[in-house]
Amino acid sequence: MKSFSLEEIIAIVNGELIGNCKDLIFAPEQIENAVKGNVTFIGNSKYARFWEKSKASIAIVYDGIKVLPGEGKAFIKVKNADLAMALILDAFEPEPPYFESDIHPTAVIDKTAKLGNGCKIGANSYIGKNVIIGENVIIYPNVSVFDDTIIGNETVIWSGTVIRERSKIGSHCIFHSNVSIGADGFGYRPSNDGRGLVKIKHIGNVVIGNAVEVGANSCIDRGKFSSTVLGDGCKIDNLVQIGHNSVLGRCCIMAGNSGLAGSVTLGDGVIIGGSASIKDHVTIHSGAKVGAGSGVISDVEAGKTVVGYPACDSREKMKQWVALRKLARN
Structure with a gap:
């Protein structure tokens, strides 16, 4: 002790x-x-x-x-x-979980994968074809890293995380348990005959900068054509959804249960409150804040705070709520 x-x-x-x-x-x-x-x-x-x-x-x-x-x-x-x-x-801070050997004998590592000095890979993890892992990366048991992925130095990946093919991960990142990086985006269209739905395949990837932390059970979907991007220093809470082709600037924060639909753009330093939802193709400019539980359906100016469902300027929304309370008393 x-x-x-x-x-x-x-x-x-x-x-x-x-x-x-x-x-x-x-x-x-x-x-x-x-x-x-x-x-x-x-x-x-x-x-x-x-x-x-x-x-x-x-x-x-x-x-x-x-x-x-x-x-x-x-x-x-x-x-x-x-x-x-x-x-x-x-x-x-207590010592991290103990590795008896740097590479556990049950880990499956493709012969084409390249591991940097000081890497540790836990039991039952899978490292796919042409994966490149930097120095001193820690991969805990039961992690899957699929083909052609690149992971930077000093990154820590906790159990249950799945990193799909072609992802690019920076250095000094932390991915907590059961993170999903690079799964297909959510895209369907009605078929011509009207009898079903046609799946829109997503052939892009995910690009994550340096010093990014992603909380447990969060999902970052890959781009339809190009990349879903998280800039340096972003901090993502548990149970967050980041849709395909979304782009986050530097040091954005997303609190638990919040979500971005496809092709959302966040500027630098944007803060998204818990359970907030952002409509597709919306841009939230640098320094803006979205209150917890809000629904954003249009662009947000730099530095502005929006709240409510649908979200609007926080001062305007407060006036609306006060007016509603007065109306309820009459």
Whole structure:
């Protein structure tokens, strides 16, 4: 079990000490559940009221906190408690699952595949023809990587993930359990005789930049003609659908259960709230935000926040909701 002294915690977050504490810190914990030997976090004033009853030994606190730590306890003041929390969680992170051998004997690796130095491939994984895998890539058990795929250095792929043929993956990516990359897009048209549906095949691929993280059970479909693209630094939550030929700029965020239909374009830094739906061929320009549960059916200007179903400017939608509430009272 990892443990740190007060002095070591201060060094990790580069904070200012208030009070004193001699307890050895063995885990971080939320303020209501913390016990002696825990470090907790107070990111703003609404959580400060919990400190009086908290049993935590140390709290990482925001710059303007008004309360004092109390006898035998300590605060470490920082500019941003959330970013400090990230550093603490890094320090306490447990070791990853153990590989007894770098390449498990049950892994199936095509003779044409090329593996970089330091790669680890878990049990029952499949690496197809002409696959190129960079250095220090970790592939956990039961992963399938199909033909002609390229994976960059230091990428981590968790169990159950399927990466279809011709995908191009950058370096330092993380794909959590059961991610699907490069499956066919959803495309059908009624047949000429009216008796069924004709499948529109998708022969493109998926291109994913560097430092992209994709949550469990999310799906990124390949392009119909060319590529579905995720730019560097995009962060995709669990249970997200990204349709064929969609293009995401740099550092976009999509929260759980949100979805893009085909050929959606997101600029840099776009944020899509949970369960939001984006219609096909819509462009959401850089810096825009889409509220949770919203339905976007037309383009969104750069920097604008839209909410509602159908989505419109957040200030306009708030006025509509206020008017509806007043109408309901009459």
